[in-house]
Amino acid sequence: MKCGRSEPAVQFAGLGQILDLARANSMWPLGFGLACCAMEMMAASVSRFDLDRFGMFFRPSPRQADLMIVAGTISKKMAPVIQMLWDQMPNPKWCLAMGNCAISGGPFEYEGQYAIVPGAHLIVPVDICVPGCPPRPEGLIQGLLALEDKITGGERKNLLRRFRRNGNKLS
Numbered sequence: 308m309k310c311g312r313s314e315p316a317v318q319f320a321g322l323g324q325i326l327d328l329a330r331a332n333s334m335w336p337l338g339f340g341l342a343c344c345a346m347e348m349m350a351a352s353v354s355r356f357d358l359d360r361f362g363m364f365f366r367p368s369p370r371q372a373d374l375m376i377v378a379g380t381i382s383k384k385m386a387p388v389i390q391m392l393w394d395q396m397p398n399p400k401w402c403l404a405m406g407n408c409a410i411s412g413g414p415f416e417y418e419g420q421y422a423i424v425p426g427a428h429l430i431v432p433v434d435i436c437v438p439g440c441p442p443r444p445e446g447l448i449q450g451l452l453a454l455e456d457k458i459t460g461g462e463r464k465n466l467l468r469r470f471r472r473n474g475n476k477l478s
């Protein structure tokens with residue numbers, strides 16, 4: 308029956324979109340660090356930058372985490388451990404490579420080096436790269452927001468982010 312409207316009065320988002328919105332706004336990173344970049348990651352989680360306001364809480368177990376932040380130099384000895392932690396994380400899960408070492412080996416990648424893995428992408432599927440040596444906490448937060456956008460399909464669809472940005476008002 309037509310009611311004279313071109314669009315229905317109430318529209319429902321797909322279940323997948325709602326779940327993606329929930330996932331993007333409550334990411335739980337795995338709490339581990341590999342080298343100096345991890346200090347900046349820790350700084351991002353404490354009071355000055357406060358990752359909690361984005362719904363992000365570091366978890367001590369891979370079984371409770373859905374985000375792996377590879378922060379620091381990846382030695383060949385650590386590579387199988389990182390891979391095991393990734394395998395222990397439940398799906399869906401995401402990976403962020405933080406710093407030049409995690410992206411491409413950084414200053415330790417040179418001809419003849421034998422101890423460093425030149426990039427986290429050689430071990431786990433990387434979704435977002437945050438360059439810098441080290442990146443500042445603001446850079447990490449920008450990378451995390453880009454990851455949120457990747458999960459939800461853009462800021463326009465991330466209602467909770469728009470809500471926060473507009474001083475807790477929906478626009």
Ligand code: SF4
Binds near residue numbers: 378405414
């Ligand atoms: S990118 Fe720079 S700051 Fe980060 S782990 Fe490598 S050397 Fe350290």
